[in-house]
Amino acid sequence: MTGTQSASGSISSADFFDRAQRRLRFDVPAALTDAGVIPATGDQGNDQMLRTIAQERPIRPAAVLIPVVEHAEPTVLLTMRAAHLNDHAGQIAFPGGKIDATDNSPLDAALREAEEEIGLDRSFVEPIGYLDVYGTSFGFRILPTVARVRPGFELAINKSEVDDAFEVPLAFLMDPGNHQLHSKEFRGAQRSYYAMPFAERYIWGATAGILRALYERVCLP
Template sequence: MNEFPLYSADEFRRRALHQSGGPVELAWRDHGDHLLNPETISQVADLKLKDAAVLVPVVDNGDDAKVIFTLRTSTLRKHSGQIAFPGGAIDPEDASPEMAAVREAGEEIGLADIFIEPVARLPHYLAATGFRITPVLAVVKPGFHLALNPTEVEDAFEVPLSFLMNPDHHVTDTMLWQGTERHFYRMPYGQRMIWGITAGIVRTLYERLYR
């Protein structure tokens, strides 16, 4: 019997530290939309990838934790207008993906590091756009205030963890990308559409922590 409510931040932390599946460093092929596109795995793995990190910020909100997402501005060069986690490239001065993810969260949405508790990592997400992304799972203490960077972020909003971890909300879809049929997850939430890399990371979170 679980000691904590299923979708509380405490239970999220416990599950993040005891993930199912293979070792985090090796398991990227085994999860998310990588499984939907097995024929592209070798193609992506052979790309020269730039290391990046994103913060998966789970707000301690009692029995039903919330997850912070951003809406990227339409003027950004990559992934413009999409829903994303705070994050970006790992800079040379970043000692770890955790440091990069926390730094980016501060720069993009003004989330102060004193509220952020990095807990664990998910397997890498290898993006065909040229990034090897490390998702950093974190618990965020309540009481924070956000200040959005208008050059990068148009909006920030929260989605209940219970909604995201319900596989009934994980819809598969198909599109043509550079002449190749690609399968992906999308997760409609009200007027929002979580899809692409972000939905792939959410799906991996579900597969390793809540399935």
């Protein structure tokens, strides 16, 4: 994980989707379900934290959708979790959640959760491929699906899970100048995390980390 790399100019919508289709696949990484495989972040503190969590908690496989809306200036559709939830209340997130036994794949779980949480009809969604597994300090191993979303959809927010859904320009999120790298102590070791404040929205933690992973996988030459 690095905080100083820069993109070679802005990336166009066509270039972004072309790169994503060439660089992403639907192979499910072993780290999603194998406790012996620790998701690598490139940050020594984070990697140590994930090794510690893997010894203490069972794996909690999850899937999220990264919905990139194909406007002339593409956007990423994000949610704000409901304020009354026990976990991560009020935080900015991708549509998604735990992978159920009835889900055919992590992709199926991500599409199902997007329909349940915000009413995003999967007929508007063209899945492109998976990023790498992203591990969290809560024991979740998240597999993000990058998808092209056709404009024209109508959302139906499930207020039991989500307070709001909104779009952020992809150009802002893929600009490394907006990737703030913070750190805090976890059991005696420093761990890093990203934050990408946008207007009144504070995007940080796993959501910002996954967006950074998207930048490194798709936008860097």
